[in-house]
Amino acid sequence: MVELICAPKISHNEIGYLKFLTQEYVSVRSSLFPYESLKAKHHYLLHYADLILHFGPLIRLWTLRFESKHSYFKNCARKLHNFLHLCKTLAERHQMLQSYLACGQLFPPKIQSVSETHIHNTQLYNTKIQTAIRAANCVTQSTSEVSGVVYKGTKYTNGLVVIQQEIKRVLPELDVNKLQDVVNHLCFVVGVQKTQDLALVEVTDLQDFLFPIQCRKLLMDFKQRASRGQVDEMPIEITFTPLPPHDSLSEQPSTSYTPSNSDWLSMFQIPWERMPAALLHAASNKEKAPLGPRREFVRNVVTAMRELCPNPNLADCGEVAKQIFSKHSLTFGDFSEEGEQLGKGYSSLQRQLKTRVEHVNRDNVAHRIRQPKKNTAEQELNSCTVKKVRCKVDSYGCINWQPTSMPDGETTESLEMKRKVVLEKFQSGGPHSTELSDVDNLMQETYIYQRQMINSCPPPAISDIEVEWPYLFTKRGLCNHFEILTGIDISSRLSECLIGKSNRIVNYFQKQTLKWNAEVQALLKEIEATPATNNKTAISAILLTMKYFKEKENSLFILVDETSTKMSIETEQTLPATPRLIMLGDKLLTSSKWMVSIEGKVTHCIEEKLDFAAALSALFGCFYVFNIEYQESASATLELIQRFFVRINPEGTKCAAKSGTSRKTGSTVKRKVQNVNPHVHTFLQSLTEFEWKTSN
DSSP states (O other): OHHHHTOSSOOHHHHHHHHHHHHHHHHHHHHHOTTSOOOHHHHHHTTHHHHHHHHSOGGGTOOHHHHHHHHHHHHHHHHHOOOSSHHHHHHHHHHHHHHHHHTSOSSOOSEEESSOOEEOOGGGSOHHHHHHHHHTTOOGGGOEEOSEEEETTEEEETTOBOOHHHHHHHOTTOOHHHHHHHHHHIIIIIOOOSGGGGGGOOGGGTTTTSOHHHHHHHHHHHHHHHHTTOSOOOOHHHHBOOOOOHHHHHTSOOOOOOOOTTGGGGTOOOOGGGOOHHHHHHHHTTOOOOHHHHHHHHHHHHHHHHTTOSSOOHHHHHHHHHHHHHHSHHHHOOBOTTSOBOTTSOHHHHHHHHHHHHHHTTTOTGGGOOOOOOOHHHHHHHHHHTOOSSOTTTTTTOSSSSOOSOOTTOOHHHHHHHHHHHHHHHHHHOGGGGGSHHHHHHHHHTHHHHHHHHTOSSOOOHHHHHHHOGGGGSHHHHHHHHHHHHSOOHHHHHHHHHHHHHHHHHHHHHTTGGGSOHHHHHHHHHHHHSOOOSSHHHHHHHHHHHHHTTOOGGGTEEEEOTTOOHHHHHHHSOOOSSOEEEEESSSGGGOOEEEEEETTEEEEEOOTTSOHHHHHHHHHHHHHHTTOOOOGGGHHHHHHIIIIIIOOOOSSOSOOOSEEEOTTTOSEEEOOOOSSOHHHHHHHHHHHHHHHHHHO
């Protein structure tokens, strides 16, 4: 069939045979795969025979070459994320590509000969040059002689005097690029050919490259050394050696001060006079900034920033955003609907400024060049010197992470005795003994003793904590510890807000069905087809956000049979090290029993009378009580639960992973650690805007 469709010549009999083959193919496919619907291309296939009769062989009409050429433009549009003057941007990028392909080799070799090469003959040179060549371990067979070479864009010929060390000694503050410009100018423009010629250099020879004081200091040193006879006229073969590469110079010790890119911040002034009228009105009334005037003010601020620095980095944008936030926090700040500040409060404004900077610099490659980063070895050395025993992520969002003073009248021995009493009560009464009031009192009095074990370094295994403090592995004991740790009664908070906020999330997705990808749409259909239960809405909201963030369900939930027990799950399932909520049922939406697993072991069994809010509070509480970071594969969903449902809004994030899995390609990529997850912030902002629009 393919041969007939792609044939350059075809007869009428073959066209009839092709029509029979296509009909038979579609019919057989439908019978073999009854649950797979046919695609549009299968229907088009049935018309190929008629199209050949009308237009001739279809191979003459195909658009494969067009699709191949067009794929470049589609990739550019997808990766640039720029939809202003898109045609102009694509035309410029395509023209640069054509120029690159036409120029041949874009980056020439580091060393290029400017003249004819000759075989090196050591015997033609004096003993000093022969000694120098032997010291460099040059192989005679692979060594050539030339009258000049170009190394990294700089031309070196016979007579080039190495003076960079002399200049560097007198002017250590010169950077590498300026130093090389001065050396090249003296050698190729001024005509310095011998070390003795340095005493003849005048101020006018250097005034285009150095400040007047620098010129005077340099010339005074040259003349003083010449008067003392410290500059001798040496043979040309010895004094003429090429300038070392940049790397060698950068390794030499220097006392120079290199201004950072952020020095301009001390001179920068926010252009408050360029605030739109609507934004001024909002700021005076302490209201949220309207979107249009806010974007206009961001453009004005970035224009003022680029007058002092063409390409401010993210940290610079953060400093500017901080200044704006400090003056008009309620207008530009990031706040939850309860009025609680999200992270630093100006993360969205910082990203908005940086996005605008990148947009205006999209066609200016020179302004996007940054200083080279430190090498890996230097970074590791610096990180080793400041490494802490415990990272900041462990105490993230906590107000009582490690108490420093013992309770009144308590000692280590008395707390150990109380721990043993608690252990005996658990062994005699089991998990249900946690309902006793004296157990709560004992656990509260020994809180500092519990934190000392959990916060110890290296951290203990979960199984070791369970042996010492078994009540932490009951839902009540865990939530009580969480309340002392963070100041939040997580059970009450989730019970109060989970259903209401989950309804809002589900409504947000259902009212915009066509906006979402195929996975979200399929989940919405499944939600509609599932009978209503007490836990359906809350579970649906969490699953929808996971689909929105392109996170897999098994990164947070594990589905098992409803009849499974703790022992059977640990035996039959491969449980991950990071916390998971085990859902018992036919599918996630209809599950009614839950367990929590940590480090490959079931640690918490939620009572059947409790709902999904109790199960979620136990899962989320484990991350804080046991100093566990969010797993990267579910970090966005967990941060949404933290900021939207539990309302813990400190700076930073509880996921410190430096690498993660790309949600688009599935490959491992470097991960940026930010104050607030940008996907979470965007989702919350979109939810608020949607509700505002639909309510009006």
